Amino acid sequence: MLFFQAFLLAGYAYAHVATRYFSGRTQAILHVALLLAALAFLPIVPGSRWIPGPGQDPTGRILLILTRYLGLPYLMLAATSPLLQKWSSLFRPGASPYRLYALSNAGSLLALISFPFVFEPALSRQAQARLWHWSFGFFVLLCGANAWRLWRSRPAEAPPSKMTKMPRPAETAPPPTNWVKYLWFVLPACGSVLLLATTNKLCQDVASIPFLWVLPLSFYLLTFILCFDRPAWYKRGLFTSLLVPLLAILVVVLVRELAVRWPWQAAVYLGVLFVGCMVCHGELSRLRPVPRYLTSFYLLIAAGGATGGVFVAVVAPLVFRSFAELSWGVGLLAALVVFIHASEKTGWKVGGRRWAAWPFLLGGTIALGTMLFLQNRRESRDAAYMSRNFYGVLRIIELEKDTPIHALKLKHGGISHGLQFVNPDKAAMPTTYYNEKSGVGLAVNYLSRLASRNIGVVGLGTGTLATYGRPGDTFRFYEINPEVRRLAETRFTFLRASKAQVQVVLGDARLSLEREPPQQFDLLVLDAFSSDAIPVHLITREAFSTYLRHLKTDGIIAVHVSNRYLNLFPVILGASLNFRLAMTYIDWNEDPMPLWYQSSKWILLSRNAEFLNSDPIRQAASLVPPHSTDPLLWTDDYASLFKIVKW
Numbered sequence: 001m002l003f004f005q006a007f008l009l010a011g012y013a014y015a016h017v018a019t020r021y022f023s024g025r026t027q028a029i030l031h032v033a034l035l036l037a038a039l040a041f042l043p044i045v046p047g048s049r050w051i052p053g054p055g056q057d058p059t060g061r062i063l064l065i066l067t068r069y070l071g072l073p074y075l076m077l078a079a080t081s082p083l084l085q086k087w088s089s090l091f092r093p094g095a096s097p098y099r100l101y102a103l104s105n106a107g108s109l110l111a112l113i114s115f116p117f118v119f120e121p122a123l124s125r126q127a128q129a130r131l132w133h134w135s136f137g138f139f140v141l142l143c144g145a146n147a148w149r150l151w152r153s154r155p156a157e158a159p160p161s162k163m164t165k166m167p168r169p170a171e172t173a174p175p176p177t178n179w180v181k182y183l184w185f186v187l188p189a190c191g192s193v194l195l196l197a198t199t200n201k202l203c204q205d206v207a208s209i210p211f212l213w214v215l216p217l218s219f220y221l222l223t224f225i226l227c228f229d230r231p232a233w234y235k236r237g238l239f240t241s242l243l244v245p246l247l248a249i250l251v252v253v254l255v256r257e258l259a260v261r262w263p264w265q266a267a268v269y270l271g272v273l274f275v276g277c278m279v280c281h282g283e284l285s286r287l288r289p290v291p292r293y294l295t296s297f298y299l300l301i302a303a304g305g306a307t308g309g310v311f312v313a314v315v316a317p318l319v320f321r322s323f324a325e326l327s328w329g330v331g332l333l334a335a336l337v338v339f340i341h342a343s344e345k346t347g348w349k350v351g352g353r354r355w356a357a358w359p360f361l362l363g364g365t366i367a368l369g370t371m372l373f374l375q376n377r378r379e380s381r382d383a384a385y386m387s388r389n390f391y392g393v394l395r396i397i398e399l400e401k402d403t404p405i406h407a408l409k410l411k412h413g414g415i416s417h418g419l420q421f422v423n424p425d426k427a428a429m430p431t432t433y434y435n436e437k438s439g440v441g442l443a444v445n446y447l448s449r450l451a452s453r454n455i456g457v458v459g460l461g462t463g464t465l466a467t468y469g470r471p472g473d474t475f476r477f478y479e480i481n482p483e484v485r486r487l488a489e490t491r492f493t494f495l496r497a498s499k500a501q502v503q504v505v506l507g508d509a510r511l512s513l514e515r516e517p518p519q520q521f522d523l524l525v526l527d528a529f530s531s532d533a534i535p536v537h538l539i540t541r542e543a544f545s546t547y548l549r550h551l552k553t554d555g556i557i558a559v560h561v562s563n564r565y566l567n568l569f570p571v572i573l574g575a576s577l578n579f580r581l582a583m584t585y586i587d588w589n590e591d592p593m594p595l596w597y598q599s600s601k602w603i604l605l606s607r608n609a610e611f612l613n614s615d616p617i618r619q620a621a622s623l624v625p626p627h628s629t630d631p632l633l634w635t636d637d638y639a640s641l642f643k644i645v646k647w
Contacts, residue, residue, distance in 0.1 A: 011075045024150050053507070084100065085098070119131075312325050327372040334368055338361045389483050433560060456521040463492060468500075510543050520552050542635065557605040571644060586617075588601075
């Protein structure tokens, strides 16, 4: 999002400079030349040299790779809306070009909804790249046709239209004031912060639901469509009246977050986003200038959006320990509402007397800011520890404090990464998904007959599996998040108390395994699929080929498939058939469930018939989940979450 907002700004800047300082013919030549140059960057096939190093924050590399392969093509796409609107105003001086902006956002909304549900499930990545390449070529032809029309008509040198005997509004309207320009910048900045902060809060902190991120962005684009298609859609009094109770409800939800079910939380967050962005973009639409200042208007809109993106994507992870940017965005929104009502002296008539609106709104904003500040402080106090980096917010929660079962749990949003008892007598107990009755617990215990065990684990968490370690064993963990490693080594004792030799390899597990010589694992545990944003590249055909290179001939692969929203069974079944691996499914549950255990679903893969036919494994084996018997083989070229969502 930060890349797209930054290059949207660059595209708008190009359109502004080109239309302000170049003649129509020069604009046409320059634009066609840049469009043809953009074609040289396609198709988009990044090289391996862009892969981030182990433990490195990937933000910089992500921005570099997008800039290198998509920078110029996207810049030309971004420039299209303001540039063609400006050209349209030259050809049709009496018509407002701003409805084209609404149509542009409608096209973005259509693409947003269609890609994950239509194109991605139907096409491989190579096919998508080719389709995009040819589509961009068609886009270049269309833009070239418009540039040719501009070249031939030479509107900058044409005499005034016969229909405009009087001076045009663009020629007589005063330039926008500095305060208006300030609002052109800060209103979209506020909308951008609300969008990104709401998305972070919903998708990482509330519910790990696949495609949930589509909703905030859809609401955001919808507000642009409504406000710029027809200004009458935005009624200041109505949306201000809706915003006040919504912000009050938001504070209640934030304070009582654990007591409010996630659908209600999502409804409140999305409601605040929609109404807040209607206010921001509605006021922005009211301030739109005559076409003469059109490109300046769009340039400041893009600058504001990019600034909001930088705040959420770069600044917030460095200065906040939680998703506090949502509170800051809401506070900025309330302050803008006060400023707008104060500057335009709006008010209400009550009992025959007119009351100014802004003092009441100011009082409400101060109360809102105080409540949000106290809520953020309370959130920090409730967690035993909290930290944040590129990968999200990690919390250590204390459970059953001052009792014999006092424990610490590591959570990433709503996903548990392990639990350990504080009492030293219980600290070595395997808990949550990794207890002795779980699929992975049975696999580790089966290997007890070996004098020494070599076990690899993709996904560290708190390092719970290390508690199974014996003298002579080796446990090798692969973890991408450096903060998870730090917490496992400093706040939990599973790793340092293990009797086995424990190694932690920092970086993407698949990339690390591809660089290493064969490790000869007796057991390889894949435990990275609990959230909605599963690392798809870890369960493709090519990934399993790498795993088998590191596995002994009679070795075992244990895949943790506990996931509330995704059915991973068909994908693992596809891999097992492709590599001729026998498999067993173990769905462990217990009623009542102790605090320190969690139900778990594991798939065990092996060519070791003795292991799969052993009594503990056969007795624990479960029936195949419904609708899971059709294998689905994912590859690096094709994978789609849409087909495995539990609808």
